Amino acid sequence: MKELVIGVGDGAVSRDAETMLITYALGSCIALMVHDPVARVAGMAHYMLPESPQSQAEHDTRPYKFADTAIPLLLRAALAQGADRRRLVVFAAGGAQVMNDNSIFNVGKRNCLALRKALWKFGLVAHAEDIGGTLVRTVRMEVGSGRVWLQSPAGKRWEMSARGPRAADPGEGSSWR
Amino acid sequence: MSRNDLDRLLTLAVDDVLETMFFSESSGPCQPDPSAELEADVAFTGETSGTVGVRIAKAAAASLAASFLGESEDSLSDIQIGHVVCELANMLCGCIVSKMPARGCFTLGSPGLRGGKASNSNGIVQVQQSFAIERGILTVSMSSSESA
Amino acid sequence: MALNILIVDDSPVMRVFLRKVVQLTGLAVGEYCEAGDGEAALKLLHEQWVDLVLTDINMPRMNGEELVRQLESDEMLRDIPVIVVSTDASPERISRMMKLGAKGYISKPFVPETLRDEVEKVLGVQHV
Numbered sequence A: 001m002k003e004l005v006i007g008v009g010d011g012a013v014s015r016d017a018e019t020m021l022i023t024y025a026l027g028s029c030i031a032l033m034v035h036d037p038v039a040r041v042a043g044m045a046h047y048m049l050p051e052s053p054q055s056q057a058e059h060d061t062r063p064y065k066f067a068d069t070a071i072p073l074l075l076r077a078a079l080a081q082g083a084d085r086r087r088l089v090v091f092a093a094g095g096a097q098v099m100n101d102n103s104i105f106n107v108g109k110r111n112c113l114a115l116r117k118a119l120w121k122f123g124l125v126a127h128a129e130d131i132g133g134t135l136v137r138t139v140r141m142e143v144g145s146g147r148v149w150l151q152s153p154a155g156k157r158w159e160m161s162a163r164g165p166r167a168a169d170p171g172e173g174s175s176w177r
Numbered sequence B: 001m002s003r004n005d006l007d008r009l010l011t012l013a014v015d016d017v018l019e020t021m022f023f024s025e026s027s028g029p030c031q032p033d034p035s036a037e038l039e040a041d042v043a044f045t046g047e048t049s050g051t052v053g054v055r056i057a058k059a060a061a062a063s064l065a066a067s068f069l070g071e072s073e074d075s076l077s078d079i080q081i082g083h084v085v086c087e088l089a090n091m092l093c094g095c096i097v098s099k100m101p102a103r104g105c106f107t108l109g110s111p112g113l114r115g116g117k118a119s120n121s122n123g124i125v126q127v128q129q130s131f132a133i134e135r136g137i138l139t140v141s142m143s144s145s146e147s148a
Numbered sequence C: 001m002a003l004n005i006l007i008v009d010d011s012p013v014m015r016v017f018l019r020k021v022v023q024l025t026g027l028a029v030g031e032y033c034e035a036g037d038g039e040a041a042l043k044l045l046h047e048q049w050v051d052l053v054l055t056d057i058n059m060p061r062m063n064g065e066e067l068v069r070q071l072e073s074d075e076m077l078r079d080i081p082v083i084v085v086s087t088d089a090s091p092e093r094i095s096r097m098m099k100l101g102a103k104g105y106i107s108k109p110f111v112p113e114t115l116r117d118e119v120e121k122v123l124g125v126q127h128v
Helices: A056-061 A067-080 A107-121 B003-021 B058-069 B078-098 C012-024 C038-045 C064-072 C091-100 C112-123
Strands: A002-005 A010-014 A019-026 A030-036 A041-047 A089-094 A128-131 A137-142 A148-151 A157-160 B038-045 B048-056 B112-114 B125-133 B136-146 C003-008 C029-035 C052-055 C082-086 C104-107
Touching (some): A019 A041, A030 A067, A067 A107, A089 A107, A089 A148, A107 A128, B003 B136, B038 B078, B048 B058, B048 B078, B058 B078, B058 B125, B078 B112, B078 C012, C012 C029, C029 C038, C038 C052, C038 C064, C064 C082, C064 C091, C082 C112, C091 C104, C104 C112
Parallel strands (some): A002 A019, C003 C029, C003 C052
Antiparallel strands (some): A010 A041, A030 A041, A030 A089, A137 A148, A148 A157, B038 B048, B038 B112, B125 B136
């Protein structure tokens, strides 16, 4: 299984069933993941902030940094790779309130609201979410199957399911290593 | 209910409504915007009766309307924005009265959009709070009276 | 088979919101019908086939409670499932509407997936 690491403020779409999309250390940031199980297209974006600035320069060079540019960009990229909006399964993780965030403008919560707003504009809502709280999450998504696993800093792992999260280590047949 | 209790109800209702259906939040209490152009109110009757009203500038209303409808702001008409402000008043009224410690059901009237002149019901208790939101300020007021 | 959905609410923008939520279910919808009050909804229901009704309660002319009562008393219409979507979250109202024949009840405000899940539950389908 090849690993494609999505950095902070970055995103990617893949059709390679042997690829695992990974992003690390989601604090107040959010990882949005989409998967089309028929076209076997998967995408992941790791955004940091809810809104892009007025400045066009930063808007253009770091579109995956901001929810309002990252989410439409990821969805359009997935559709361009053959995904169908009606088949998309949507996962989201992150948006934690990190311990040293004393700002009254809670970035994690604002990122969560920005996620919902942008998805709603596309006529979507997340099928599974693991957001909020104080946990810093690492996320892995298998392109071929669309399965998503989370991991905490303490090493606890669990799989996200569109029918609800299951708090257990993956068993046989899993690609988790 | 005490004024403090009503203030708390207003804040809870605003947070609840903005976050769930408008994907927005308030960044805290603030002073009202005297130039706000849009106003809507809803009457409620039940064990307690009264009115809940909202005042909001058009720019802030357009931003909320775009979020609610999942559309871009420039695609929305003034009529649609007005309807969204009415629905905001409707939901805030329902949210507030549902949290009041009263027995039985409430009936809400149809929300009405006004031209921006501050209205004042004849209720006994009146509270008003203003909240900073995206692109402006949302002012929510409530007057209530005990039913005969 | 495509379903026909009737959305009853005196707010035109709320009708748009509800339509978007139904679209989240991925159900094949043949037609979205709309009515601004219970009276218009009843008239429409006597004219065309509908598979699901979403209705508000507080509406002019005929409110949602009377609409559900009328549907339940009509042999031709009583089997159409009704989900109430209302600002009234009082236990008394919810109980009354369910006893009158409503199959689901969602209080405003709600996150879209709550109504999506209720629609799927009432119709016995699941999108994912």
